[in-house]
Amino acid sequence: GENVEQHPSTLSVQEGDSAVIKCTYSDSASNYFPWYKQELGKGPQLIIDIRSNVGEKKDQRIAVTLNKTAKHFSLHITETQPEDSAVYFCAAYGNNRLAFGKGNQVVVIP
């Protein structure tokens, strides 16, 4: 089955700086790559996604890039704010299911 790996496990950034989280996947048949933000005590919230026929997508301060050849995709958060502090999960969709990475704890230091 699909194997999604996520790096780094913890990321601390100064408020206003950028944060980048990288993921790799194993199954070339996966065709949809969402990113979720999970705050303490809550379920994952879909923040941005990208399909396999697109290389980059941007929504205000967040962007996602996909390299299908290398099976890499990344989340970029610019101008980080304290409310961006959370655990971020990448996922890959194939065979009727989402396969998730282990998550990145992002800490924005005011």
Next chain:
Amino acid sequence: ETGVTQSPTHLIKTRGQQVTLRCSSQSGHNTVSWYQQALGQGPQFIFQYYREEENGRGNFPPRFSGLQFPNYSSELNVNALELDDSALYLCASSGTEWNEQFFGPGTRLTVL
């Protein structure tokens, strides 16, 4: 538009007991997927329900079973609870695009 809701919020059971968790899908969504999230880990796919039938299953034993009702709500049943079943159980609903999944707040199950 109502989001995905789950009940109960928290549950404590003992080993060997059985538990039923419930999920109401987002308005307009007809597909429900269940995930188990252990502490510090990403969610793991249990199964998906579409048109009241199981439509894909992850690597979970048969004591994990489910149902979907005509109103698209769903139940997750776990029999013979084990300590390792302690986790956050998440329900996600999707519409015509099965890949675009929206999660509920989860049910925190503790098995003692």
